[in-house]
Amino acid sequence: MTGVCVVGAGFWAREMHLPALAKIPGVKIVSVVATSEESAKVAAGPYGARAFTDLEAAVADPEVDVVDVVAPPDVHLPAVLAAARHGRHAICIKPLGRTVAEADEMLAAVAAAGTRLFYAENVPFIPALQEARKLVDSGQIGDVFRVKACEGIGEPHSPWFFDPVRSGGGAILDMAVHSIEFCRFFAGAPVASVYADAGTFRWADRTTAEDTAVLTLRFANGVIGQCEDSWSLAGAMDSRFEVYGTQGRVLVDNLHRQPLQAVSESAGWSYPLPVPGLLADGHLDMLTHFIDRIRDGAPSKSDGHVGRDVLAVVEAALRSVASGRREEVAR
Ligand SMILES: NC(=O)c1ccc[n+]([C@@H]2O[C@H](COP(=O)([O-])OP(=O)(O)OC[C@H]3O[C@@H](n4cnc5c(N)ncnc54)[C@H](O)[C@@H]3O)[C@@H](O)[C@H]2O)c1
Structure with a gap:
């Protein structure tokens, strides 16, 4: 049995992580x-x-093997450090974190403790994107040269x-992290530099942070990435992903019932394409992957280094907003 302590009892813990963890065989929500x-009682109750x-008291419980942190970003570092101190793995x-420096502190703590840190970014686990990845890997849209994501909410x-x-910030840290990871997932190379523009259009009375951002990424292999991310999308949320290749293109509109569309000159696909009936958001697949990697010790495709590299792109984007110039991503 793998014992999990969930830190956070808000929207994402209650709606996504707790129900998904409860479905994984051999997992006990402690x-x-x-x-x-x-x-805490309202969230814990349905799972006993x-x-x-x-x-500290929750993490010290000997029944806990893994601490799943689903609380605001200022809680991420102390919770991951507490997990490492008690010899627990952390998701x-x-x-x-709020900064690369916080991510580095987490990575150093888990390395010293001999525990593991997983980065819970569901985008690469979204079933439609997994299918899109198979199409891209099949070579039938040719060589990928441009990737684009839009992640927007209204408030x-x-x-x-x-x-x-x-x-830790605004729409770049909160929303563009998803788009950046999507672009990284399909570009297949590190992000070399970023140009970013941002502004606060809807929520200037509530925050000094940006609510709208447009990022242009240049990957080390030449691929161009575009990220449109916001807290300013009046009306409804958006979650769209595009991959452009020399022989075709793939579009995933993840909030629609038939999310995957693809066109290929060589394969002559018609679109939309069916996606096997899995959870649309990828949380069950993602958390199952982390629990499996804890059990078998194999490398994870989304460990703490992935989250750290995404934060390095975020920091370059914020430097670009301030300087008005393209900025290199620090390694
Ligand atoms: N797609 C996604 O992956 C996705 C979507 C939404 C939110 N999130 C992330 O999930 C995290 C939580 O967001 P949310 O929407 O659930 O927020 P929320 O405001 O709905 O809930 C926050 C929860 O954290 C708890 N909390 C706050 N400080 C704490 C502390 N010091 N110790 C323990 N618990 C503490 C609160 O009691 C509350 O239960 C954030 O990091 C957010 O970025 C991810």
């Missing part, structure tokens, strides 16, 4: 930690788990998002 005992407000939701649902001290 405890839930939140700032209020009442909300214990409710805590004291992170940390996006963004890995963050909790006040902490608007406080850059707690959240």
Whole structure:
């Protein structure tokens, strides 16, 4: 049995991580930690788990093997450090931290403790994107030269998002991390440089952070990436991904019932293409992958280094917004 302590009892823990963890064979949700005992109890109750407000006490419980951090970004570093201190593995939701420096501190702590750190970014696990990846890997859209993602919502649902001290930033840190990881997943090379433009159009009365951002990435292999990310998309959320190759293209509109569309000159595909009936968001696949890698010790395709590399792109984007110039991504 693999014992999991979930840190956070809010929207994402209750709606995504707890229900997915409960479906994984051999996983026991041992405890839930939140700032209020009442909300911890509400989240823990359906799983027969214990409710805590004291992170240290929850993580110290010998039944806990893995700490799954699904709380605001200012909690990520202390929670991952607590996990490492007690010899527990950690799964940390996006963004890995508020800064690259925080990510480096996490990576050093888990390396010293001999534990593992997984980066909970669901985008590469989205079933339609897994299928898109198979199409790209089959070579039938030719060589990929451009990738593009759009991740937008109208308004963050909790006040902490608007406080850059707690959240670490605005739409670039909160939303573009998804788009950057999508682009990385399909470009197949590190991001070399970024040009970014951003502004605050809807929420200037609530935050100093940007609510709208456009990033142009240049990958080390020449591929161009485009990221359109926002907290300013009035009306409805958007989650779209595009891959352009020399012989075709793939479009994934993940919020639509038939998300995968593809065109290939050589294969003559018609679109849309069916996606096997899996969870549309990829959370069950992602958490199953992490639990499997803990059990078999094999490398993960989404470890802490992935989250750290995405943060390095975020920091280059923020430098670009400030300088008005293209900025190199620091290694
Ligand atoms: N697609 C995605 O992967 C996705 C989507 C939404 C949110 N998220 C991420 O999930 C995390 C949580 O977001 P949310 O939407 O659930 O927020 P939320 O505001 O709905 O809930 C936050 C929860 O964290 C708990 N919390 C706050 N401080 C804590 C502390 N010191 N110790 C323990 N618990 C604490 C609160 O009690 C609350 O239960 C954020 O990092 C966010 O970026 C990821």
